[in-house]
Amino acid sequence: MSFSYTNAVDLAAGIAAGDFSAREVATSFLDRIAETDDQLNAFLAVDVSGALATADAIDAARARGEALGPLAGVPVAVKDVLTTKGLPTTCGSKMLEGWIPAYDATVTANLRNAGAVIIGKTNMDEFAMGSSTENSAFGPTRNPWDAGRIPGGSSGGSAVAVAARQAPLSIGTDTGGSIRQPAAMTGVVGVKPTYGGVSRYGLVALASSLDQAGPFATTVADAAMLHAVMAGHDPRDSTSIDAPVPPVVQAAANPDVKGMRIGVVKQLTGEGFQREVREHFQESLDALADAGAEIVEVSCPHFEYALAAYYLILPSEASSNLAKFDAMRYGLRVGDDGDRSVEQVMALTREAGFGPEVKRRIMLGTYALSSGYYDAYYGQAQKVRTLIANDFAAAFSQADVLATPTAPTTAFPLGEKVDDPLSMYLQDIATIPANLAGIPGMSVPVGLDDQGLPIGLQFMAPAMADDRLYVAGGALEAAIGWEARP
Amino acid sequence: MPAISRDEVAHLARLARLDLSDDELSHYAEQLDVILTAVTRVGEVAAQDVEPMSHPVMLDNVFRADVLQPGLTAEEALSAAPAVEDSRFRVPRILDEE
Numbered sequence: 001m002s003f004s005y006t007n008a009v010d011l012a013a014g015i016a017a018g019d020f021s022a023r024e025v026a027t028s029f030l031d032r033i034a035e036t037d038d039q040l041n042a043f044l045a046v047d048v049s050g051a052l053a054t055a056d057a058i059d060a061a062r063a064r065g066e067a068l069g070p071l072a073g074v075p076v077a078v079k080d081v082l083t084t085k086g087l088p089t090t091c092g093s094k095m096l097e098g099w100i101p102a103y104d105a106t107v108t109a110n111l112r113n114a115g116a117v118i119i120g121k122t123n124m125d126e127f128a129m130g131s132s133t134e135n136s137a138f139g140p141t142r143n144p145w146d147a148g149r150i151p152g153g154s155s156g157g158s159a160v161a162v163a164a165r166q167a168p169l170s171i172g173t174d175t176g177g178s179i180r181q182p183a184a185m186t187g188v189v190g191v192k193p194t195y196g197g198v199s200r201y202g203l204v205a206l207a208s209s210l211d212q213a214g215p216f217a218t219t220v221a222d223a224a225m226l227h228a229v230m231a232g233h234d235p236r237d238s239t240s241i242d243a244p245v246p247p248v249v250q251a252a253a254n255p256d257v258k259g260m261r262i263g264v265v266k267q268l269t270g271e272g273f274q275r276e277v278r279e280h281f282q283e284s285l286d287a288l289a290d291a292g293a294e295i296v297e298v299s300c301p302h303f304e305y306a307l308a309a310y311y312l313i314l315p316s317e318a319s320s321n322l323a324k325f326d327a328m329r330y331g332l333r334v335g336d337d338g339d340r341s342v343e344q345v346m347a348l349t350r351e352a353g354f355g356p357e358v359k360r361r362i363m364l365g366t367y368a369l370s371s372g373y374y375d376a377y378y379g380q381a382q383k384v385r386t387l388i389a390n391d392f393a394a395a396f397s398q399a400d401v402l403a404t405p406t407a408p409t410t411a412f413p414l415g416e417k418v419d420d421p422l423s424m425y426l427q428d429i430a431t432i433p434a435n436l437a438g439i440p441g442m443s444v445p446v447g448l449d450d451q452g453l454p455i456g457l458q459f460m461a462p463a464m465a466d467d468r469l470y471v472a473g474g475a476l477e478a479a480i481g482w483e484a485r486p
Numbered sequence: 487m488p489a490i491s492r493d494e495v496a497h498l499a500r501l502a503r504l505d506l507s508d509d510e511l512s513h514y515a516e517q518l519d520v521i522l523t524a525v526t527r528v529g530e531v532a533a534q535d536v537e538p539m540s541h542p543v544m545l546d547n548v549f550r551a552d553v554l555q556p557g558l559t560a561e562e563a564l565s566a567a568p569a570v571e572d573s574r575f576r577v578p579r580i581l582d583e584e
Contacts, residue, residue: 333568351505382538438542
């Protein structure tokens with residue numbers, strides 16, 4: 001029996017009720033991966049034996065009458081940037097090829113505690129740097145809507161795993177749009193929670209002040225179920241917020257936008273966005289207004305500097321974070337012939353182990369942080385960050401949530417932007433501001449362009465008001481009735 | 487004048503411990519110049535009186551009680567090391583001969 005098109009909420013309920021077993025569900029999705037992943041390349045590792053063993057343990061626990069976790073028996077695919085004890089974690093890089101971590105990320109542990117079946121690790125741009133998943137050292141992931149096109153990135157593998165129903169749920173990470181943009185490109189729901197809402201312990205850091213893990217799902221309610229399991233305070237992450245998880249599941253279950261003020265960000269509309277993206281955005285706003293929401297326009301004048309600030313802050317933090325890949329304690333080591341010095345071995349290893357985009361950003365960050373340039377680049381970027389946070393504060397005094405198109409275009413052909421960094425960076429123009437300010441964002445699929453490629457709409461909410469995303473997202477989902485499949 | 491020269495890129499690569507080839511140096515010099523020219527815009531706004539923001543969550547020091555907690559065993563910590571000797575990380579020589 002195939003469960004490919006059964007929602008995660010229904011899978012969890014059916015397993016708990018004994019309508020079908022966790023093993024049947026795991027087998028169905030493992031079969032689906034086996035059938036489709038030669039073409040899609042969404043997975044870097046598939047844990048067949050581990051998934052079946054977990055599923056059997058869930059079935060046995062149920063037979064004994066034990067209480068089951070909220071995700072008991074539901075397969076989840078995990079981006080290969082979160083550590084998984086006993087399962088390889090490569091970050092899409094040759095630097096970590098074959099590395100098997102000795103510990104679980106807190107997100108991974110939360111999944112296990114909830115009874116989730118970790119089905120495999122998903123492909124990604126190397127160290128989460130990219131918007132197309134073409135920067136993976138292990139080959140690009142392909143978009144199930146058109147295998148000649150990119151799936152977005154950096155969490156392209158996780159987005160495709162859900163879009164192609166290789167898994168009902170998956171986890172990605174979002175530093176400047178790496179969950180929301182691939183969600184838009186593949187026609188699924190993707191959420192970046194409030195910064196600090198989900199633990200970063202065991203998330204291999206790209207930019208520590210921006211990174212946040214979050215869920216991918218085919219429905220808003222499924223995303224909420226996974227969000228609630230992932231999130232929560234973690235003493236092992238000192239930036240984790242010590243407050244209750246926002247009531248996302250309840251919000252998704254009762255998505256009533258009557259009286260909700262939805263702010264359209266003036267600076268993130270217009271000519272820079274593909275025609276069909278603009279049209280579907282406007283239709284979505286009309287649908288939300290019909291459902292009782294009040295549409296208002298807000299102005300965020302400093303957003304035009306967000307991309308520039310981001311491409312200083314991110315490389316600065318990344319160059320510092322990636323200094324730990326020094327060929328000494330774990331990962332690749334190249335050129336250690338007994339004669340070369342430790343510094344020579346480091347330089348040879350990093351040259352061999354890192355791909356072009358990673359090297360580019362390491363050098364950019366090294367430059368922005370070097371004495372003489374620090375104030376003009378990194379220092380100024382941090383001030384812009386303050387101005388963007390202030391723009392959001394003003395906007396949220398006029399609106400409960402903000403809405404923008406998620407990405408300026410639909411999925412583009414493989415190879416089109418791979419050696420044109422600035423044009424690739426523009427993909428995240430609408431998603432970066434939320435990371436800079438630390439607020440939550442969600443992409444919801446709203447339609448297809450003239451070529452049949454998915455389009456996403458982004459909602460943003462104030463910090464720790466993630467539940468509002470699920471109200472707005474749930475209402476839009478209900479109004480649109482999205483049923484398209486790749 | 488470009489924002490960054492090829493020599494500066496070579497210097498950055500040394501600082502960042504990247505043994506770049508000549509071709510890479512030329513290629514990155516070109517690309518970094520384009521990127522730096524674009525990001526220089528941050529200088530157009532944000533006057534003296536704007537506070538820099540390093541982090542979205544303003545936290546004071548976060549402390550925990552000073553109690554022992556289980557960590558990795560030596561064996562686990564060494565399990566992924568490129569080279570091990572006598573239960574320690576084995577590394578290349580750290581001093582130059584000259």
